[in-house]
Amino acid sequence: MAKRFGGRFSPGIRQDNLNPAPPAPIRHRLAGRPKYVTMAAAPFLFGAFFQDPAGMAGSLAAFGVIASAMWMTGEGLAAEAAYQVRRVARRPAIPRKLFGSVLTGLGLGLGMAEPGGLAGAGVVGATGMVLHWLAFGADPMRDKGMAGIDDFQGGRARRMIEEAEGHLSQMRDAIRRIGDRWLDARVDRFAAAVEDLFDRVRDNPGDLSAARRYLGIYLMGARDATVKFSDLYRRTRDPAVRQSYETFLDDLEQDFSAKSRRLLEGDKTDLDIEISVLRDRLAREGVRASEPAALDAPRTETARFLDGLLTPGRDKAR
Template sequence: MSAQRFRGDHSPEGKQGEPHIEACKPAKIKLRKKPGGFALTLMFLTPFPLLLEGFSQISNASPIGAATSFGTYALFVLAAWTLREGLQAEAAYNERKIARPRMFPRKLIAAGLSGTAVFLAAWFGWGQNMFTGIGFGVMATAAHLVAFGFDPMKRKGLPGFNEYETDRVARAVDKAEALMAEIEAAAAGINIRSVERKVSSLLDSVREMLRTVEQDPRDLTRARKYMGVYLSSARDATIKFAELNERSKDTVYQAEFVALIANLETSFKGERQLMLQDNQSDLDIEIEVLQERLQNEGHVAKD
């Protein structure tokens, strides 16, 4: 009776009379490298002396100096945070076959924030004149852009598909990835490594489906239920389990949740395999029609 605790009406097993989906075998988890690496970490650590300087200014009874140091430090941290968001958006853009540039160029904004922070630090903190501070700020902005580059600005699409079709797929993938981000955030709060790995394995399967849809936008119609309804159910179930697990470390809840995630993963993998088979069948038909046309026109000898 408790087997339906995490299942909604839109889950693969949510309705009576539907076939049971067997749990899939544990999948090998793909480690996703975080963009930015040490350079991004350094961006967060570099302004730390400004924080210490702010406390020093407080002890020296200099409120203006303290406000300047804290404000400059906050600008540096905001720039680093914006840069991280930009690098993540760039990584997602590079991974996708179909993508649209982000509305706000985060890496460019981060460069501007860094330059502004350096300008303020030079003018107010280092005692330089305004024009020297501007020079330092411009150099910092340029160095930031050289180190991390610009944001992707071009639309990515596939040959043979019009802009409407590619935009339709891009919007659907954006919504799916937003749901996946919510699932990852909820799973991170569970603090059970085995459960987090299972959720990560499910999301890897979802990403494979998204890449399949991007390669052939005609698959979007049949995949929409999985990319929207099933992912929403997975998000709701993950949030619900995280809340239950915070109140009670009941292994029964954990087993039910893991079983649901496994069933969803199997469902995504199975649907993706059907898509690939259908795409192969379409290709076989196109090849057969082309061969018949060439034979009828005398370009190829008939068997």
């Protein structure tokens, strides 16, 4: 289906929205490798049609299992990329790359299995698992930046953010129905501001109460407005409606960015208070900063001779 192109000089495009670029999608540096492994397993697929029924079933199963393993591995790489870019993150609930490694070994074993040769197929499968681990690495197995975070508050924040991410996804889907790449990029810019607020709440789940209205009511309103705009603009292509929607996004994006800054300033204020309270407690305990250490006495012969001349009482004291 043809898509309307929205460029720099297209009618109805506001020039004040041209500078900020949409954020680059999160992508793992190894995200392209699974497809090459799937392509390397293609001989199992094509060679299956030149075998007997049992061999055909084994070869088709081998290709299907390997393709499934690479899909699982790709999902694991995407989860790892999201884990790496976040300052606070939980380990993936499902070790997808580990499952992908097991499926890879199973697929290779099925492809090499022959009557009476199961030991050799097992060796090939185990080798495939090791090579998968060397090629793609292991899944993150520990939480990151979760020290000092209450599990109950963290769980509430995580559920609220997951619900808010669903609202953002529905906004993107509604805008994609218009087929205007400029509007797609504009919604992505707004989503970047919202995801910055997500990061603030992940770092400090105690801020959830202050951000709840933004992650719930305001984001739901933005989603509903986007769906209505999409339906109306696809029918009318009215520039006034488009401009009104873009102004709405501008105002909402500024509100979300301002809320993120206020939460960050609140974190700094809390840190200053904690430092001040700790200093007061140390002062009440009588702890003071240590005095600077005295300079060492001169070490060279000339320096000691001059020092003796300047302090004539030293020799008598000795």
